[in-house]
Amino acid sequence: PDALMAQARSELGAFTEEPLMTDVAALLRESAAILAALAGQKNVTLTESIDEMPMIELARGRLKQAVMGLLENAIDHNHPGGTVELRASMENGQLQISISDTGPGIASEHLPRIFEPFYRANASRDTNGHMGLGLYLVKSHIEAMDGKCSVASDPGRGSRFSILLPALKTAEKPKAMLAT
Secondary structure, three states: OOOHHHHHHHHHHHHOOOOOOOOOHHHHHHHHHHHHHEEEEOOOEEEEEEEEOOOEEOHHHHHHHHHHHHHHHHOOHHHHHHHEEEEEEEOOOOEEEEEEOOOOOOOOOOOOHHHOOOOOHHHHHHHOOOOHHHHHHHHHHHHEEEEEEEEEEEEEEEEEEEEEEEEOOEEEEHHHHHHO
């Protein structure tokens, strides 16, 4: 476990990128498109509801890793015929992202520990080599951007992971980037 934690910390350290003005809506759509094939293989419908928003200065690699980690979990822990929804909007100067699924949900006793390294709510379900670092890394990326990551779950009906990031510096998209 110590070696794995050292590896996880080194991976977090690899994201010392400078914040850049980012088209967050495009980044989120790209993340969903990358995981659409996995969703199709698992017979899970991946939908998105992403508001148009200004450019936001942030560490785009961190955000992309966090969102893709949550999307992948939502797909992996869903059931055939289930759905995953990616939503994003700007409200009160903050970027709000949520990823909801129709999977089995997470029992309330596991919720306080779900972001701890190596913690798995159901270790018997872990047959594909996951070590319980994914949600720890997600939360670490979001907190490194002064954001918050949380989870709400209804066992038997699904879970919703939420990301809240301050949008301290925004800019309008250049006209060439606007959809025609």
